[in-house]
Every structure is written in structure tokens, then in C-alpha cells.
Amino acid sequence: MKKKLVSAVIAASMVAGLLAGCGSTGADTAAPAAGDAGATKESAAASGDAAAASGDFQLDNVNIIVDGTLTATVDSGQAEFVQQWEAAVSEKLGHPITLNITQLDHSDYSGTVSRTLTTGAPGEEGYPDALIMSATMLRQYQTTGLLWNLSDAYDNAEFQSRIIYPEVNQNLKTADGAQYGFSPTYGNGCVTYLKQSWLDKEGKTVDDIKTFNDYYELLKKYSDGKTYGVIAAGYGKLDEAPFINYMPEWWQGAYPSFYEKDGTWVDGFTEQATIDALARLHQGYVDGIIDPDTEEAGTKQAREKFFSNDQSTSEFAFTYWAGQWLRNLTDNMSKNEVDDDLGDKRLVQLPPVQEIKDTWGGYLNREAPVWVITDDGDGDNTREQAIFDALFDTMLDGDKVQTLWTYGAEDVHWSVKAETFTTNADDPDKKKDYEYADGEFHLKQSPNDPDTIWKKNHLDPVLVIAPLTNGYTDNDPLVQEGNKFFLANCVDAPAAASSETLTANNEDLTTEKTTLMNKAVVGEITPEEAVQTYIDDFGDISATIIEELNAQSAAQ
Amino acid sequence: MSRKQDKLAQQVLGDRKLNKKSLGARMWNCRGYYLMFLPVFIFVLIIYYWPMLGIRYAFFSYKLRDIHWVGFENFKTLFSTSEFWRAFVNTLQLSITKLLLNTFAAVLVSVFINEMANLLMKKTVQTVIYLPHFMSYAVVAAIFTLFLSPSSTGFVNETLKSWGLIDRSIDFLHNKGMWRPIFYLINMWKETGWGTVIFLATLSGINPELYEAADIDGATRLQKVRYITFPALGNTIIVVLILNLAKVLNMFEPVFVLYNSRVYEVSDVISTYIYRKTFLTAIPDYGYSTAVGLFKSVVGATLMLLCNEASKKVRGRGIM
Numbered sequence: 001m002k003k004k005l006v007s008a009v010i011a012a013s014m015v016a017g018l019l020a021g022c023g024s025t026g027a028d029t030a031a032p033a034a035g036d037a038g039a040t041k042e043s044a045a046a047s048g049d050a051a052a053a054s055g056d057f058q059l060d061n062v063n064i065i066v067d068g069t070l071t072a073t074v075d076s077g078q079a080e081f082v083q084q085w086e087a088a089v090s091e092k093l094g095h096p097i098t099l100n101i102t103q104l105d106h107s108d109y110s111g112t113v114s115r116t117l118t119t120g121a122p123g124e125e126g127y128p129d130a131l132i133m134s135a136t137m138l139r140q141y142q143t144t145g146l147l148w149n150l151s152d153a154y155d156n157a158e159f160q161s162r163i164i165y166p167e168v169n170q171n172l173k174t175a176d177g178a179q180y181g182f183s184p185t186y187g188n189g190c191v192t193y194l195k196q197s198w199l200d201k202e203g204k205t206v207d208d209i210k211t212f213n214d215y216y217e218l219l220k221k222y223s224d225g226k227t228y229g230v231i232a233a234g235y236g237k238l239d240e241a242p243f244i245n246y247m248p249e250w251w252q253g254a255y256p257s258f259y260e261k262d263g264t265w266v267d268g269f270t271e272q273a274t275i276d277a278l279a280r281l282h283q284g285y286v287d288g289i290i291d292p293d294t295e296e297a298g299t300k301q302a303r304e305k306f307f308s309n310d311q312s313t314s315e316f317a318f319t320y321w322a323g324q325w326l327r328n329l330t331d332n333m334s335k336n337e338v339d340d341d342l343g344d345k346r347l348v349q350l351p352p353v354q355e356i357k358d359t360w361g362g363y364l365n366r367e368a369p370v371w372v373i374t375d376d377g378d379g380d381n382t383r384e385q386a387i388f389d390a391l392f393d394t395m396l397d398g399d400k401v402q403t404l405w406t407y408g409a410e411d412v413h414w415s416v417k418a419e420t421f422t423t424n425a426d427d428p429d430k431k432k433d434y435e436y437a438d439g440e441f442h443l444k445q446s447p448n449d450p451d452t453i454w455k456k457n458h459l460d461p462v463l464v465i466a467p468l469t470n471g472y473t474d475n476d477p478l479v480q481e482g483n484k485f486f487l488a489n490c491v492d493a494p495a496a497a498s499s500e501t502l503t504a505n506n507e508d509l510t511t512e513k514t515t516l517m518n519k520a521v522v523g524e525i526t527p528e529e530a531v532q533t534y535i536d537d538f539g540d541i542s543a544t545i546i547e548e549l550n551a552q553s554a555a556q
Numbered sequence: 557m558s559r560k561q562d563k564l565a566q567q568v569l570g571d572r573k574l575n576k577k578s579l580g581a582r583m584w585n586c587r588g589y590y591l592m593f594l595p596v597f598i599f600v601l602i603i604y605y606w607p608m609l610g611i612r613y614a615f616f617s618y619k620l621r622d623i624h625w626v627g628f629e630n631f632k633t634l635f636s637t638s639e640f641w642r643a644f645v646n647t648l649q650l651s652i653t654k655l656l657l658n659t660f661a662a663v664l665v666s667v668f669i670n671e672m673a674n675l676l677m678k679k680t681v682q683t684v685i686y687l688p689h690f691m692s693y694a695v696v697a698a699i700f701t702l703f704l705s706p707s708s709t710g711f712v713n714e715t716l717k718s719w720g721l722i723d724r725s726i727d728f729l730h731n732k733g734m735w736r737p738i739f740y741l742i743n744m745w746k747e748t749g750w751g752t753v754i755f756l757a758t759l760s761g762i763n764p765e766l767y768e769a770a771d772i773d774g775a776t777r778l779q780k781v782r783y784i785t786f787p788a789l790g791n792t793i794i795v796v797l798i799l800n801l802a803k804v805l806n807m808f809e810p811v812f813v814l815y816n817s818r819v820y821e822v823s824d825v826i827s828t829y830i831y832r833k834t835f836l837t838a839i840p841d842y843g844y845s846t847a848v849g850l851f852k853s854v855v856g857a858t859l860m861l862l863c864n865e866a867s868k869k870v871r872g873r874g875i876m
Contacts, residue, residue, distance in 0.1 A: 111835050118620050118842070140838050144620055225717070226708040292706040292725065296816065313708045507837040515817040522727065524818070 057382035059390050061098050065113060065131035068106035069369070070458045072408045077447040078103075080409035081457070088400045089390055097390055102128070107298070110137055117146055122376035129374060129387045133181060135367035136241050138172070139498030140506070142180040148375040151179040153388040159396035162466040168368055169465070171495065175555055181370030182392050184405075185463035189365045189490055190245040191482075192319040192350040193329060197339045198222060199348065211354045212280075215249055215317075219289045222316040228291035230317040231306060233299040235281050235290070235521050239510045242364045242493035244277075246319050248352070250284065251277045253359025256513060258502065258545060259494035265549035267542045269513055270531055273359075278520040278527035285521050291315055295518055303329065309336035317350070322363075322486030323462060324455060327478045331452060340429065344478050349485045363486065364493040371395075395459070398469035406468060407443065408457040414443050414472070424451045441472045455479075499548035505541050512537060614850045618842040630847035640848065642821065643829040650736070650811065650825060651804035654743050659796055661744050662751030667785055669752065670759045671777070682756075685749030693746075697813035700742055704728040735819040743810055751796075758792040759785065794870050802863040805856045826852050 072081040082099050090096045104112045113131060120127035133141065141147055154169060163169075168186045173179045199205060202221055209215050219229025232246040236256060244251035254273035258265055268274060284290040291297075293305065299320075306318040307329055320329065330346050333339060339346045352362050373387050394401040407414040418438040423445060424430035434453075436442045443454045461467070461474060462483040502509075516530040525533070535542070583590055617626045634640050665685065672678040688696070703711050706725035713725040728734050762784065770780050808827035815823035826848065834845040864874040 108835075110838055114620075114839055118618075121621070137838065144622075144839070146620060228707075292727065293709075295730065295818075296701075503839060507832070511817055511832070515820065518730075518818050522730070522818075 057386050058095055059093075059097060059383070059386035060095070061100065062387055062390055063100045063102070063127065063129045064391070065102045065104060065116065065128040066458070067104060067109045067132050069132065070101070070103060071455070072413065072457045073103060073448075075448045077409050077412040080412040081404060084409050085401065085404050088404065089394050092394060092397075092401070093390060102126070110134070113137070117141075117374075122374055127374070130371055130391050131374070132369055133372050134240070134369050135181075135187075135496050138181045138370050138372065139496045140503050141372070142174065142178075142498070143500070143503075145377070146374060147180040148373040148381070148384040149178040149180060150182055150373055150384070150388055150392075151177060153385055153392075154179055154182055157388075157393050157396075159393065159398070159466045162396070162398060162469070164467065165465040171367070172370065175552055181372050182388075183368035183370045184392075184395055184465060185368055185460055186465065187366040187368040187493070188322060188460070188463055189242075189363050189486060189493070190248070190319045191322045191363055191486055191489070192249065192317055193326070193347045194317050194350055195339070196342055196345055196348050198316045206348045206350055209350060209353065212249055212252070215350075215353055216284070216289070219284075219316060220287060223287065223289045225288055226313055227311075228315045229284070229289035230294075230319075231291040231297065231302050231315040232294050232319060233297050233302045234514075235294060236514075236517055238514045238517065241496050242366050245364050245366065245493075247281070248319060248356055248363060250280050252280075252355040255494060256517070258497035258549060260549075260553070263553070265497065265546050265553065267546060269534055270542070275527040275531055278517065278530060281517075281521045282523055282527065286523065290521075295521070303332075307332040307336055307338060309338060311338055322349075322490075323483040324460060324479055326482035327455065327476060330478060334430070349482070352489055361491040362489045363491075365486075365490040366493050367496055396464070396466045398466065400470075402459070402464075402466075402468055403470060403472055405457055406459045406461050406464070407472065407474070408454065412444070412447060413454045413457065414441065416441050416472075419444075421445055423453065443474055497545070497549055499545050499552065501541060501548055502545045505538075505545075509538055509541070610846065611850055613843050614847040616843045618846075619839055623843075626843065630841075630844045631851070633844060634847055634851060639824070640826075640829060643824045643826045646823065647805055647807055647825040647827075650739065650823075651807050652801075653736075654740060654807075654810075655797065655800050655804065657740050658744055658747050658751055659793060659800075661748040663755055663789060663793060665748055666752040666755035666759060666789075667781060669756060670785065671781070682749075682752070685752070687749070688746045689750035691746070693809045693813045696742060696746055700738075700814070701729060704738070706730075729814060730816060730818045732819050732822050735815070736822055739810070739814060739823070742814070754796060755789055755792060758789055762788045791870070795867070798863050798867050798870065801866075802856070802860040804859065805852050 070078075072078045078101065082101060085099050086097060089099075113133070116126065116128065122129075138147075151173065165186050168183050169179065172181050172183065194206060202218065204218060209218060223229045230247070235247060236243055236251065237246055238256060241257070242255075243257050244255060252273070254271065254277035255268035256274050256277075257268055259268055260266075281290065285292070291305070293301070297305070303318065303320060305313075306315055308314050318329075326347060326349070330344055333346050356362065371392060373384050373391075376383060395405050396402055403410075403414075411417065415436075416439055418436060418440075420433065420435045421444070422434070423432050430451075434442070446452045446454045455476075456474065462480070512534060516525070516534055519525045520527045520530040577585075613623075614630055615625060615627055616623050617629070669678055669681060672681070702709065704713070706713055706727040708714065710725065712728070713722070716722045717725070726734075728738055766784050767780055770784060775783070805826060807825050808831070811823055811825050812828050812831065815828065830845050830848050830852075833848065834840050834842065868874045
């Protein structure tokens with residue numbers, strides 16, 4: 001009897017423990033959202049909707065999902081950014097509001113967003129009220145009913161009177177005038193950076209490179225099997241518009257995806273220009289000019305090899321993002337003690353070669369990433385409008401909140417207080433003193449790296465569609481030079497295509513084209529065979545997509 | 557109780573009456589034990605069987621929050637997709653070849669180790685060859701990718717070039733003809749050592765008198781290996797093969813970390829195919845992915861049953 005009693009007690013306690021474990025909700029165990037400063041916040045289930053009262057909606061809580069473009073990460077002062085955002089926006093709205101940020105890994109952003117939007121629902125914990133999407137993602141999601149049409153909200157936004165690039169958001173409107181994304185900046189693009197010291201070695205200047213042939217012949221000089229002429233993250237990045245921007249000199253006028261040409265949609269992968277581009281890439285591969293690591297390299301691996309401290313296995317040219325990245329690449333070379341004697345002149349920007357000018361007209365300015373608001377599908381726009389007002393309208397207020405999104409938190413990332421500080425204090429060669437007077441706007445040391453100066457937060461002050469009005473500007477001449485160069489040498493990339501069949505088959509098409517491109521570049525098949533194989537395998541689907549796209553255009 | 561068991565019980569018990577109490581009564585008699593078992597039972601139900609309800613999505617289209625019944629449509633798509641069949645065939649080819657090679661290598665190495673007279677050397681070799689097993693596949697792949705890289709940082713290519721054996725780098729991991737041999741080699745490097753554990757245990761159980769008798773008969777070392785060691789390992793080899801055969805469809809990590817789109821033809825397996833369809837597609841159809849997974853599970857379960865029967869025949873008892 002005693003044994004039975006003991007066994008009953010043990011069993012009961014185990015069942016109770018088990019059921020208690022099952023019963024605990026995610027809300028009990030989930031860590032606070034990034035940027036929450038450790039404070040326990042209300043469950044996201046209360047996200048706004050619960051506050052609706054007698055027709056007046058009060059948004060108490062906004063959940064956002066962001067990628068790596070919010071540089072104020074958890075390790076870099078995100079808590080302070082959130083704290084100051086909440087204070088500033090609460091003041092504007094006249095009631096308290098909290099901001100919950102979920103920052104996803106940049107490399108699997110679209111996948112994680114897809115899973116989040118599949119498994120959650122508005123009002124549930126972890127489900128975003130607003131999130132960042134690439135132009136391609138926007139095209140894929142805008143027909144799903146998950147996104148809110150913010151057209152009216154955008155047209156009536158307070159920042160409208162200050163917009164200097166209205167076309168950026170105009171281009172986001174669909175045929176029926178709906179707008180599901182809001183872009184606070186224009187897109188930016190890539191330019192080709194050359195190492196000045198390598199040019200010097202050959203007694204050349206950037207002015208000597210006018211055509212692809214000039215470029216190619218110069219690259220050849222640096223390609224000896226140890227060093228290479230050029231590296232990139234893929235021979236073409238066929239899963240991300242504008243696809244050709246990491247190797248523009250090689251692709252020239254080719255565009256290996258669907259794009260509108262003279263008013264008609266075409267599949268660029270089937271065009272002669274693509275065959276020619278693949279032939280150029282193949283020749284570059286055969287001549288040992290293109291680093292073979294290009295095929296598998298991600299952007300991180302490619303740029304790290306470019307500014308590596310072992311320049312004996314590095315490359316001469318690298319095409320990457322304009323503006324801020326000129327500073328980032330230069331700083332990284334400095335960190336690795338590469339060409340220290342050249343200071344900020346380590347890299348030189350290559351103007352578009354003649355073949356790019358003759359086709360596109362310049363480097364491609366990609367379609368801008370956007371912010372979107374999720375639609376709860378209740379037919380009532382008050383929640384969504386409140387999110388727009390709290391998040392997007394304030395993001396471009398020209399003052400306090402826009403400064404937060406542009407430069408980060410005051411006295412953490414930037415300041416107007418008098419101060420002096422030193423970077424690289426332990427290294428006499430790199431040591432630099434900074435001194436600022438009271439009232440002088442300046443960026444501070446990075447919170448996670450006191451040897452570098454903070455650069456920017458989410459919005460690029462140069463690319464933003466409605467500039468700051470408080471006069472706070474970062475005067476880094478190198479960044480300004482980079483932006484100026486890009487603006488002088490860029491053209492808008494073709495608009496991303498969107499159709500039902502394309503969305504359903506996009507992954508298969510991308511995989512097929514990438515595989516064929518890689519095979520053609522390394523010589524497993526000829527460029528003609530690559531294109532023919534694609535037509536054989538996906539010709540019907542491609543034709544259907546073109547038909548759908550042209551029908552959409554005709555309906556506009 | 558089956559008829560066979562009844563008969564056996566009758567033989568053992570003779571005239572004594574069999575316990576013919578009902579199941580309920582017998583359970584009541586052992587209620588204390590059943591009560592203790594209850595938490596485990598609930599745990600198993602929740603952890604192992606509750607998620608299986610997701611199988612139903614194989615019969616749905618499941619994109620974002622749009623879920624609707626499509627019957628066998630996902631399976632029709634699946635069976636008419638050449639990419640899927642390619643993955644299915646690759647899975648079987650890669651898994652079975654890997655299993656045979658790894659087993660063969662483990663047997664061979666076990667015999668060599670067993671023949672070592674120097675105990676210190678024997679233990680050192682054992683330790684060294686076990687080590688790769690404890691490295692994750694991600695690390696192994698990173699090492700071999702760097703090692704075999706066609707760029708100037710690739711050790712193998714640079715060495716071959718410096719010896720004058722090749723002019724141009726060989727892109728080992730992107731070459732359809734070379735990918736599989738390299739895959740098998742890497743797997744043998746990683747798992748052979750660990751695979752020797754079971755064979756060395758068997759070898760240590762061989763009666764030394766057999767070797768002594770062979771010595772008296774004038775057998776050479778090779779003859780002893782041929783006529784005593786290998787036959788002693790026979791049963792273990794078969795058991796190892798059968799046990800692993802049931803798992804041949806569960807191949808993901810070793811392939812995932814080494815493959816690339818240029819060698820899909822020879823490397824893509826069912827698990828990597830499911831992964832791409834689910835995690836690398838912008839808006840995946842979870843219904844289709846579930847259908848592929850369900851098909852794989854059904855084939856896997858069939859293989860398991862076949863192996864169970866084979867095991868019963870070889871060992872006299874099943875694996876389940």
C-alpha cells in the first residue's frame with residue numbers, strides 16, 4: 001500500500017510538472033524584444049487593437065521587424081534608440097507608446113519573414129505591425145492581402161511638403177493606384193572600387209580606363225594565379241534585383257530577368273546580351289582574372305577578401321555599394337593596415353565604362369527597400385493608420401525622430417555637447433583626436449568599437465526623400481564624395497516584375513539561371529547552351545509570365 | 557497472448573492454469589506501474605505524436621495564411637517532378653554507397669588496429685581516428701572547402717601546381733565527376749574511426765584459443781585474419797549494415813554543407829530538396845513540402861520494416 005501511495009504521488013507530481021510545462025505560454029518564456037532595455041513590456045497581443053475605444057484608436061505598442069540596415073543593433077545602443085524614440089513619439093502622439101524591435105539575421109531575412117507571416121496573425125506575439133521588405137519582396141507580398149494599402153495615408157502624410165524625391169514612392173503604386181510599401185530613401189547602387197596602390201604599381205590612373213577592354217587589360221596585369229583582377233559575391237546575383245550590379249562591367253547591357261523594354265516585357269535571360277555577358281565572364285574566368293571564389297562567395301566573404309591584411313591573395317577591383325561603403329571599405333583596409341600611407345585615398349571609384357554608358361547610361365540605382373504595414377483584415381483602417389502615423393510619419397519629421405532613424409540615439413551615437421575623445425589611443429600611427437564645441441553636431445565613437453566613429457543608423461541622410469530640417473549633417477567628406485559620385489553616374493534600375501506565375505516559380509527560375517550561369521562561366525557549357533537549356537526547361541513558364549506582365553501593363 | 561506463446565506457456569506450466577484474466581483486470585492489478593508510466597505516455601503523445609497531426613497539410617495548399625484542401629494534388633505534382641525523382645535516386649545512391657564504404661573502411665581499420673602489438677600505439681591511433689567524429693559537419697565542410705578551393709588560398713591546388721602536376725586549379729567541389737568521390741572520402745575521414753568501435757569490441761571477444769590453435773597448426777598472420785578474424789566479424793557487419801539501412805533516407809547535413817547548384821544532379825537528396833522548397837522559396841507551399849516529407853517517411857518506414865524482417869532472419873531478433 002505504501003509503495004502504491006508513493007508511486008501515485010510521484011506520478012501525480014510528474015504529470016503536474018509536465019502539464020505545467022505544456023501550459024506555459026510563449027509570452028511567459030520569451031525573451032523581451034530587442035531594444036526593450038530589459039523591461040517587461042505588455043504582450044504584443046495587446047498590440048494596439050486592444051486600445052480601441054469609442055471609435056478613437058490609441059496605439060500603445062508597435063512591433064517592427066527589421067534587417068541589418070538598422071545599424072543601432074542590440075550591441076550598439078539599440079536600447080537607447082528605442083528609449084528616445086518612445087519618448088519623442090509619445091510626446092508627439094500625446095500618449096505613451098512602446099516600440100518592440102525584432103532584428104533578423106540579414107542573410108535569411110526573407111525566409112524568416114515568410115515563416116513569421118505564415119505562422120502568426122495580427123495581434124499575436126511576434127507578429128509585426130510593420131516591417132522592412134526589399135522591392136522584390138514587396139512585389140511578391142502585395143497581392144497576398146497581408147499588407148495594408150497605405151496610399152491614402154502616404155498622400156496625406158505630414159512630410160509630403162518636404163519630399164524632394166517624390167518619384168521613389170510614386171513608382172511603388174500598382175496599376176490600380178494602391179501602394180503597399182513606403183520608402184523613406186531612394187535605392188542606392190554599386191560602384192566599382194579600385195585599389196590606388198595597385199594602379200600606382202602599373203603607373204596607371206583611373207582616367208586610363210574608358211572601355212571594358214581598357215578595364216580587362218588592366219585586370220589581366222594583376223592576375224597571376226595568386227592575386228586576381230576582381231572578386232564579387234557571385235558572377236551575377238540572380239536572386240536579388242538589380243541582379244547585375246556586383247559585376248556591371250561584365251554584364252553591360254544585359255539584364256538576366258524580366259524587365260520592360262520599349263513598353264514590352266521581355267525575359268532578359270534569353271537575350272543575346274546575356275549570351276554575350278556570359279561569354280565575357282567565361283573569358284575572365286579562363287584568363288584567371290575573376291577570383292574563382294566569386295562563385296560561392298557571399299558579400300561578406302568577398303569584401304573581407306578584398307580588404308584582407310593578406311593582399312598577396314587579394315584582388316584589385318571590387319564593385320560594392322556607393323557612399324557610406326566607400327568609408328566602410330577604407331576603414332576596414334585601415335584596420336588591416338593595408339596601404340596606410342594613402343589614408344582616405346586608398347580606393348578610387350571607377351566611372352562607368354563606355355559600354356555601360358552606351359546601354360544603361362550608368363550604374364544601376366536599385367529600387368528602394370520599403371517599409372510595409374500588416375493588414376489585420378478587419379476592414380477597419382484605424383489600427384493601420386495609427387501605425388503609419390506613429391512610425392512612418394514621424395520617421396520623416398525632419399527633426400527629433402528622423403534624427404534618431406538617421407544617426408541614432410543622442411549622446412550615444414551622436415551629440416551636440418562639447419567633448420573631446422581619441423580613437424586608436426594605443427596606436428601612435430592611427431591615433432586621432434576629436435574635439436567639438438558646444439552646439440556642434442558630431443558623431444561619437446561607435447558603442448561597440450571605440451576606435452571607429454559611428455556612421456549612421458537606418459536612414460542614409462543623403463538618400464532620404466525628405467531631408468532633415470534641424471541642420472544636423474555628417475560631414476564625412478569621403479561619404480559625401482561617394483554619394484556625389486554615384487548620383488552623377490547612376491540611372492534607375494528596371495522596375496521589378498510581379499505576376500502570379502513569377503511568384504510561384506521564382507525560386508526554380510533563379511536556381512536554374514544561377515546554375516546555368518555558373519556552368520557557362522566555368523566552361524562546362526557554352527553561353528548559348530545555357531540560354532537554350534533555360535528556354536527548354538522554363539520557356540513555357542517564361543512565356544506565361546511575360547504574357548501576364550504585358551497584360552498588366554495593358555490594363556494600366 | 558499469441559497462440560504460439562500460449563503453447564509455449566502450456567509446455568512450461570503443464571497442468572497449471574494460465575492467467576486468463578482480462579486486460580483491464582491485469583492492468584488494474586498493476587495500476588501502480590501504469591500510473592508511474594502515465595507521465596511518460598503523455599510526454600510521448602505530446603512530443604512525438606501531437607506534431608504528427610501536421611501530416612494532414614500534405615493534402616492542403618498552404619501558402620502564407622491561405623490554407624485550402626487540394627487532396628492528392630501535391631503528390632501528383634511531386635511524382636511528376638523530375639527534380640524530386642533525381643533527389644530520391646541520389647539519396648539512395650549516396651546513402652548506400654556511403655554506408656558500404658564506411659563499413660568496409662571501419663572493418664579494415666579495426667583489423668589493422670587489432671593486429672597492433674604495441675598497446676600505446678594502438679590507443680594513440682584509436683584516439684586520433686575517433687577525433688573527426690566529434691567535429692560538426694559545418695566545420696568539416698569549412699575545412700575541406702578551404703583545403704580544396706580553386707583560388708590561391710586552396711592548399712591542394714596550390715600544392716599540385718607547385719609540383720607541376722596541374723596548370724590550372726581544379727574546382728573539386730563544383731565538378732560533377734569529382735563531387736561524389738570527395739563526398740565519400742570526407743565522410744570516410746570523419747566516420748571511419750568511430751565506426752571501428754563496434755568492430756573492435758567484437759574482435760576483443762574472439763576466443764584467443766582459436767588463434768593459439770591456428771599458431772600450432774602453423775597458420776600465418778594473414779591466414780589467421782582470413783580464417784578467424786573476418787568470419788568472427790561477419791555477423792556484426794551484417795547487423796551494422798541492417799541497422800543503418802533503415803536510416804538511408806535521413807541524409808541531410810553531410811550533403812547540405814558540401815553541395816552547390818552546379819552539382820545538384822549528383823548531390824541533391826530528398827532532405828536538401830525539401831529544405832530548398834521550404835526555406836529558400838520566397839513564399840513556400842508548406843503543403844507540398846509536407847507531401848515530400850510524408851512520402852519520404854513512408855518509404856523510410858517500409859525500409860525499416862524490411863530491415864526488421866532481415867534482422868529477425870539474421871540475428872533471430874528484430875531491431876524494433
